Amino acid sequence: MIEFTVWDIFRNLLLAARWTVVLSLIAFVGGGLVGLALLVVRLSPATWAHRWVAGYVQLFQGTPLLMQLFLAYFGIALFGINTSPWVAAAVALTLYTSAFLAEIWRGCVTAIPKGQWEAAQSLALNFGEQLQHVILPQATRIAIPPTVGFLVQVIKGTALASVIGFVELTKAGTMITNATFKPFVVYSCVALLYFALCFPISLYAKTLERRFRVKH
């Protein structure tokens, strides 16, 4: 039997952490794009569509991410498409992220005084131009700190993809535990790596928030 040193464990976990990062980025970028589309619909004059977006957000915020992953995994397969954990995890996490980002950003847009909308309207800008030139540039500045903060939630969320067989940091931890019978060391290392990923982002989000508050 091969003896695993702590360094072997750590090195293998580090290699698996790449996939945590990749999946996080896919979910964050994809979720950002879908979230932006949801935001535009939510702000559009079509009031009937607002309910639809609110329902979407409620659906993803009110159910466990684990169930969403299972549904994506079994749901895509149902339509005869041969799914991999990759596709299922990317789809589920993208939708999950989009719901949260749409809600965070909506809060930021709500914080823009109503007068700004009215001023933009009085300049005869249409809805798209109002958003593009007046509202979104201001809302973006408010939105950056909470958005960066939410990235931490996304990274932590990717850990659940291990349950549907996606080999990232947590799954690698389970596999290495099964090979080494050293759960205490392995899961300590796993937690440490997540912490090393998330803590700097948390700190950065806090700094951004403070800097923003000083300015206003």
Added chain:
Amino acid sequence: MRVTFDFLAVLAQWPMLLKGVAWTLGLTVISAVIGVAVGIACAWVRSEGPAWLKAIVGTYVELIRNTPFIVQLFFIFFGLPAAGLRLSPEVASIIAMVVNLGAYATEIIRAGIEATPRGQVEAALSLALTRSQIFIRVVLPPALRKVWPALVSQIIIVMLGSAVCGQISTEELSYAANLIQSRNFRAFEAFIVATGIYLLLSVGVRRLLNWLGPRFLFGR
């Protein structure tokens, strides 16, 4: 191609689902009560405890908030027995949920405490109240009232997070769904039903807590 759904096959297993709901709610109630108590204690330490204790609590909060719940759960359930502490899945789940909620509750409640005007504490001091009396009777109730919505949201996040506890064979709702789908191979339907129940639970628990809080926890 045609996809046929058979929800009845899942709903026929309602006793299992009901048991799962009971476990999910039970885990949530226990961990919410203890977790908020931990949060209040840690928030007190962070606002007026000794410096060394502040450092410990600060480390605890940051460690928990920057690692995934599933890793915390696995560490407690698989990791701690190696260090000599053997736990049942249910106890491990409750400990993990308490530890997790405690860290977030600390930050939430601390924000409420910091928002309490200094003058109120000074007024209480001038009435010769002791430090613990001031904290429990003057600072805490308005602080809790201010942050109650955030606290309720966090409790619901922990409840939804408890779906992961099925992975260490705690028999909560997601475990029940997994068990049902392993018996009748209706995976999609089983998880749709479980997801629907979770949605109802999160809406119901939010309403209940928003109603309970003002009446029993911090007065109106």
